[in-house]
Amino acid sequence: MENRRQNDYSPPEGGLDSFDPQISALAAEQKHARSETLGLIASASPTHPAVVAAEGGPFAAVTAEGYPGKRFHSGAQTVDKLENLAIERAKAAFSAAHANVQPLSGSSANLAVMFSLLKPGDTILSMSLDAGGHLTHGSKASVTSRYFRVVHYGVDEEGWLDYNALARLAEEHRPRLIICGASSYPREIQFDRIRQIADSIGALLLADISHISGLVAAGIHQSPIEFADVTTTSTYKQLRGPRGGLILLGQRGYESPPIGGKPLIERIDRSVFPQFQGTPSFSSMAAKAVAFRYINSPDGHEWINNIHRIGAIIAEEMRGLGYSLMTGGTDTHMIVVDFRTSPSLDGARAEQTLEQAGVLVNRNTVPNDPRPANKTSGIRIGANELALHNPSNEAVGLLVKVIDQLLAASGTAAEADARSQVARCVHSIKRHYPLTGF
Structure with missing residues (x-):
């Protein structure tokens, strides 16, 4: 009887409260705390209940490295369907040509992209942390600053992104990669203008939309998909999804010339797996698919x-x-x-x-x-x-x-x-x- 319960993923008799009262008590404490507070933290949003249900389902027990149709484990037929569905929903939500839904976080998505596009010592031009940038964009506290030469652009005295200064820095330092997107910049970013700057010096462009992904999906904020070579986002900040990341390519990235003899898509996918991650979290992937469906709905x-x-x-x-x-x-x-x-x-x-x-x-x-x-x-x-x-x-x-x-x-x-x-x-x-x- 016990084996049958384990194999069909039925919850333990009495639920979590009976099986692990300490964790159950902490969960109840957190639920009560959230019921008594109002969250105005810009990097968070309440997870959709269907996302929670998907993440707590049977996909958590699946181990299958690789990509659909090219797994390194047997028994992956269902998760192949799951990953393909998540990919199609991500592409539909953001009008993208390609999506990688495996990154375990927005940060790991950024790292995978940077190491697929750059060689150690290459120059990155990105927004400084105190101007509103993100740790993974080359902060001294991030591993990215140890492998790449990082130059930062900032904002003017009133806090506005200084595109003219960005262009001057790009011309002076000739970065291999420009990163745009921010964690605390309150204004719409002109991705098309930054694309022009990148093109003027032959640089690649990475757009990190982790904090504005919902606004982009709803058409309120300009989308970088057609302007950036690669776009990344986390899936929880403004998608009501699980903790995780997403990499997107528009037609520009999809059709871009090979880098080092390999298509951009192949370089990025191989950077996610096997270079940075092993088995993806299929429970998180199922939850992401639900979030993509939600954010693309009325x-x-x-x-x-x-x-x-x-x-x-x-x-x-x-x-x-x-x-x-x-x-x-x-x-x-x-x-x-x-x-x-x-x-x-x-x-x-x-x-x-x-x-x-x-x-x-x-x-x-x-x-x-x-x-x-x-x-x-x-x-x-x-x-x-x-x-x-x-x-x-x-x-x-x-x-x-x-x-x-x-x-x-x-x-x-x-x-x-x-x-x-x-x-x-x-x-x-x-x-x-x-x-x-x-």
């Missing part, structure tokens, strides 16, 4: 449109209250608040103060930040989770106002009362605007 596009609407409201309200915002606002889902001129607030203190009231944001560096990375002079706010509640414009405005009152009261006798007001506002949003898509 419900998915409605969520993304609400993200865009709410992000704009938050930015407008905060600007009206006197906050300094990088670039003065947002075109996306994220707002970067700059506390450099504040005598009492820094990013860490603002983050902790809001968390105590049930609002989750994250500290964030700003360009030329005078404070260390563990403190920072800014916070980053995102609208992904709030948009799933689909609150009215008035409710969003009220949330921003009570957040402002709490930040103003931080460290004073009025903080406790202001914290209670924020907590009540969070509770009101959760009660009157229950999460959609659950």
